[in-house]
Amino acid sequence: GAVVSQHPSWVICKSGTSVKIECRSLDFQATTMFWYRQFPKQSLMLMATSNEGSKATYEQGVEKDKFLINHASLTLSTLTVTSAHPEDSSFYICSARAGGTGSTFGSGTRLTVV
Amino acid sequence: GENVEQHPSTLSVQEGDSAVIKCTYSDSASNYFPWYKQELGKGPQLIIDIRSNVGEKKDQRIAVTLNKTAKHFSLHITETQPEDSAVYFCAATPRSSYKLIFGSGTRLLVRP
Numbered sequence: 001g002a003v004v005s006q007h008p009s010w011v012i013c014k015s016g017t018s019v020k021i022e023c024r025s026l027d028f029q030a031t032t033m034f035w036y037r038q039f040p041k042q043s044l045m046l047m048a049t050s051n052e053g054s055k056a057t058y059e060q061g062v063e064k065d066k067f068l069i070n071h072a073s074l075t076l077s078t079l080t081v082t083s084a085h086p087e088d089s090s091f092y093i094c095s096a097r098a099g100g101t102g103s104t105f106g107s108g109t110r111l112t113v114v
Numbered sequence: 115g116e117n118v119e120q121h122p123s124t125l126s127v128q129e130g131d132s133a134v135i136k137c138t139y140s141d142s143a144s145n146y147f148p149w150y151k152q153e154l155g156k157g158p159q160l161i162i163d164i165r166s167n168v169g170e171k172k173d174q175r176i177a178v179t180l181n182k183t184a185k186h187f188s189l190h191i192t193e194t195q196p197e198d199s200a201v202y203f204c205a206a207t208p209r210s211s212y213k214l215i216f217g218s219g220t221r222l223l224v225r226p
Contacts, residue, residue, distance in 0.1 A: 006157070032212055043203060043216045044158070093157050097212055102148065105157035 002028050004096045006106025013084055013113055021079045021109045023094030029074035030096035034103065035067070038091040050077050084113040116141040116208045120217025128225050133194050135220045137204035138186040146207040147187045148214070149178060151200045158203060162189070194224045 003026040013019050023033060032051050036044040048064075050056040050071035058064045066088075068080040077096075081088055089112050095103040117140040127133050139147075145166040150158035164171045164178045164187065171178050175194075180187040191198055204217040 004157075034213070043218045044214075046213055046215075049211075049213065095157075095214075102146075102160065102163060103212075103214060105150075105159070108155070108157045110155070 002098065002104040004094065004104045004106040006094055006109055008109060009107060010110040015085055015113055016083055018080055018082045019084055019111060021092055023077045023096065023106050025075045025096040028098040030098055032097045033071055033077040034095045035069060035079050036093045038093060044093060081111065086113045089113045116144055116206055116215040118204060118206050118215050118217040120204050120220060122220060123218065124221045126223045126225060127194050129194060129196060131194055133191045133222055135189045135202055136186060137217050139206040140185065141208050142185060143209040144206040145209045147180060148205050149189045150203045150205065152203060153200045196224050196226050198222060199224045
């Protein structure tokens, strides 16, 4: 079945620095990738939708200059959290869609900003 | 836009019993309804899904039913096992996009 690899699984960074999270579709080409944020004991909140070769579409309230998304190829999307602050600490999850409607999720990245 | 409500927020059952989780959606144009299982510290895993042209789907101990008129769908797990303990999310996809709109989640505990 479809496999999505997300790295790193966890990262700790200092306040003010930037962190990049990678999402790769291993055995299929992903026409669309999605980035979610999940706080403890809460649901997944969609941050943005990215299509290969075009700019990401951000959900209302998500700062596009803070959460930079690049979808340079059909198998790779990256999320960069710029100038991270403690309130950005969260669980970030990507998903990838090849065609049809279903999406496959990555294993998530636990970001802690200290 | 689409809004998905999920109940209950927590569910505790005895091993071997059945568990039912219910979701309602607001957008009648939504046409795809997946269910995900999420274990602690991991990403969600698709366990079953149903499309709007189908009323019921079953995969071994797991089944999903869809009532388009009432705009609700349910997850049924029979013969529950301790390894079924996790958080379960329902989701809906509006016809106009491929976004997944998630419910708030149900924490299922199966007591041995």
